[in-house]
Amino acid sequence: MTIMLKLFNxxxxxxxxxxxxxxxxxxxxxxxxxxxxxxxxxNFRSFVLEDVLRRVLELKGFEVKRVMNITDVGHLTSDADExxxxxLVAAKREGKTAxxxxxxxxxxxxxxxxKLNIVLPPKPLLCRATDHIAEQIDxxxxxxxxxFAYQTSDGIYFDTSKFPNYGKLSGQKLAEKEEGARxxxxxxxxxxxxxxxxxxxNPVGARRAVPQPKRLMEWESPWxxxxxxWHVECSAMAHKYLGQPFDIHCGGVDHIAxxxxxxxxxxxxxxxxxxxxxxxxxxxxTVDGQKMSKSLGNxxxxxxxxxxxxxxxxxxxxxxxxxxxxxxxxxxxxLGAAQNALRKLHNLARDLVKTGTTLAEFESEFLSAVxxxxxxxxxxxxxxxxxxxDATAGDKGATLLWMDQVLGLSLDKYVAHPVxxxxxxxxxxxxxxxxxxxxxxxxxxxxRLEIEKHGWTVxxxxxxxxxxHKD
Numbered sequence: 001m002t003i004m005l006k007l008f009n010x011x012x013x014x015x016x017x018x019x020x021x022x023x024x025x026x027x028x029x030x031x032x033x034x035x036x037x038x039x040x041x042x043n044f045r046s047f048v049l050e051d052v053l054r055r056v057l058e059l060k061g062f063e064v065k066r067v068m069n070i071t072d073v074g075h076l077t078s079d080a081d082e083x084x085x086x087x088l089v090a091a092k093r094e095g096k097t098a099x100x101x102x103x104x105x106x107x108x109x110x111x112x113x114x115k116l117n118i119v120l121p122p123k124p125l126l127c128r129a130t131d132h133i134a135e136q137i138d139x140x141x142x143x144x145x146x147x148f149a150y151q152t153s154d155g156i157y158f159d160t161s162k163f164p165n166y167g168k169l170s171g172q173k174l175a176e177k178e179e180g181a182r183x184x185x186x187x188x189x190x191x192x193x194x195x196x197x198x199x200x201x202n203p204v205g206a207r208r209a210v211p212q213p214k215r216l217m218e219w220e221s222p223w224x225x226x227x228x229x230w231h232v233e234c235s236a237m238a239h240k241y242l243g244q245p246f247d248i249h250c251g252g253v254d255h256i257a258x259x260x261x262x263x264x265x266x267x268x269x270x271x272x273x274x275x276x277x278x279x280x281x282x283x284x285x286t287v288d289g290q291k292m293s294k295s296l297g298n299x300x301x302x303x304x305x306x307x308x309x310x311x312x313x314x315x316x317x318x319x320x321x322x323x324x325x326x327x328x329x330x331x332x333x334x335l336g337a338a339q340n341a342l343r344k345l346h347n348l349a350r351d352l353v354k355t356g357t358t359l360a361e362f363e364s365e366f367l368s369a370v371x372x373x374x375x376x377x378x379x380x381x382x383x384x385x386x387x388x389x390d391a392t393a394g395d396k397g398a399t400l401l402w403m404d405q406v407l408g409l410s411l412d413k414y415v416a417h418p419v420x421x422x423x424x425x426x427x428x429x430x431x432x433x434x435x436x437x438x439x440x441x442x443x444x445x446x447x448r449l450e451i452e453k454h455g456w457t458v459x460x461x462x463x464x465x466x467x468x469h470k471d
Contacts, residue, residue: 005060005371007248008325010256010279011169015373020247021277026062027246028054029238029276031255032126034071035105036090038301039112041315041330042285042292048316048408049282049324049374050250051118055406056370066121067241069234070109072102073129073217073227087217098217102130112302115312117408125241129233133219136228136236139270140197140221148269152188155199156223161191163265169279170257195262196229231262238275239267249276253283282324288331300330308332313409314339320376320407342409343457347468348387349400349414356394358402362386366403379406419469425456429467432458436465 005018020026030050033039039047057064073087087098094101106128113120120126129136140156143149149158160166166174174193201218202225218225238246244267251260260279267275284291287298302312318338322328362382369378386399397415404411421429432447448458452470459466 005056006373007278007280008373009277010281011276013171016278018278020062021245024061024063026057026064026248027242028057028064028066028248028250029234029242029246030066030068031234031251031259032068032070033105033109034086035102035109036086037105038303039105039109040292041287041300041302041305044112044116044118044302044315045285045319045328046250046252046282047113047118048116048319051408052320052376052406053248053250053280053374054119055408056374059370059405065125065242067125067127067238068121069237070102070106070126070128071230071233072106073233102128112312115302116316117313117410127237127241129228129237130217132233132237132240133228135240136232137198137219137221139232139236139239139266140228142270143197143266146269148266149197150190151223152186153200154186154188155226155229156197157189157194158197158262158266158269159190160193160195160265163269165268166193166265167261169261169264172257195231195258197232197266198223198226198228200224200226231259231266234259235263235267235270235275238263239271244271245274246276248278248280250280250282253281256281283327286327286329289329305335310335310339311342314342317342317409320380323377324374340457343468343470344459345383345387345409345411346414346471349397349411350416350418350469352393352397352400353416354394354397354401356392356396356398358399359386359391359395362389362399363402366406370406379403383407419471421456421467422454425451425454425467428454429458429465433465436460 006015007018008014009016030047033043054064054066087101090096090101090105091098096104110120124131140149143158144151144156147159148162149156151157160174167176174191198221200223218227238244238249249260249263256279264275286292287296287300290296290298292299302315305315306312314335315338318330318335319328321338362385365382365385366379369375369382372378383400383403386396386403389396391399400411401415428447428451432444432451435441435443435447451458451467455470457468457470459468
């Protein structure tokens with residue numbers, strides 16, 4: 001009997017059997033990066049786990065159409081719409097135009113995702129907000145025509161009081177959201193929770209007095225020169241490429257209460273149907289038990305970790321070690337343990353071959369784990385159970401490569417690719433074994449360190465020492 005995929009749906013707050021709108025195809029929207037700075041390891045937890053979800057769906061035979069937005073508009077991104085223009089801040093910081101900033105950090109993001117073996121959507125499904133201004137303006141027009149939006153002196157706002165189900169994703173009623181909303185600088189807003197759809201570069205009041213400095217990114221619209229609000233791009237691009245409704249909308253838990261709530265409101269108000277059937281959210285990554293922050297010195301990018309000697313796929317392996325709906329705490333020691341485990345897996349894989357048959361027992365256990373709301377820690381345990389089994393090298397190799405379709409650890413580069421041990425390492429290993437036999441532990445440790453300097457590690461076991469290549 002086929003085990004069905006079950007996913008936790010934030011919208012219903014229940015674990016549900018996944019039933020796509022189309023028997024063979026899945027539409028999937030994933031919130032992408034804001035390209036004003038390097039993406040950090042907290043961002044990449046989301047992107048890796050979303051990649052794993054895509055891989056699971058494809059393993060089950062679905063054709064996945066995945067869309068990811070690239071936020072390259074210098075809009076104001078706070079929930080009260082008076083936050084910093086991040087693109088402007090970055091442009092001043094680096095002495096570049098906002099357009100150059102966006103391209104620089106988009107290129108870095110694509111490079112980092114490649115290193116993490118994340119498969120990004122092809123263009124145009126990897127879609128930049130600045131390439132879809134017309135679609136965003138059209139969405140605002142629809143909301144104005146349907147009387148879900150209104151104009152103030154500084155922009156066009158969505159009227160949350162006119163959307164009866166506002167708050168259904170977070171479980172908060174409008175009154176509760178109003179009570180918790182921060183003080184807003186625009187007294188013309190009808191409700192505290194109303195959010196900007198389009199902001200004017202020069203608000204009417206300011207234009208009558210002293211012209212404001214020209215923004216780095218602005219466009220003409222039927223209402224005047226300006227720029228879109230943060231939430232509009234996702235609704236506009238999701239509708240263009242996936243239609244409405246589509247199957248799965250993904251993102252981090254930090255988007256639930258505001259960004260995704262607002263997406264639902266404007267999309268469903270505009271088009272009169274549900275936005276997405278399943279809402280899939282991953283939990284935060286903490287660092288040494290704290291929120292990641294530059295001021296705390298615990299802010300890491302992929303480049304930072306590379307400088308410390310860590311491989312990108314060790315980070316991917318680390319992410320797989322916790323369930324996506326659990327907080328995951330990052331430490332350098334934990335990443336080191338993940339890297340050691342991955343290197344051990346690589347070395348074991350080198351002794352395997354690709355000519356065997358996948359093992360039904362392990363295939364079933366692995367599928368049982370991933371079908372259970374993507375229980376990747378359990379799936380990893382099945383991998384190690386396979387490696388410890390008495391199965392043939394060929395069957396192990398075939399089964400491991402089948403599992404790697406989900407894991408994404410590039411194990412095909414290691415299966416049946418043994419590394420020849422250099423003579424000098426063999427000599428050092430033999431000397432170390434002699435030292436151990438003589439219980440000269442100081443000399444044994446010195447020789448271990450010497451072996452490690454040459455890119456090898458030593459694993460001691462009942463059968464003696466085993467040399468593992470560090471790569």
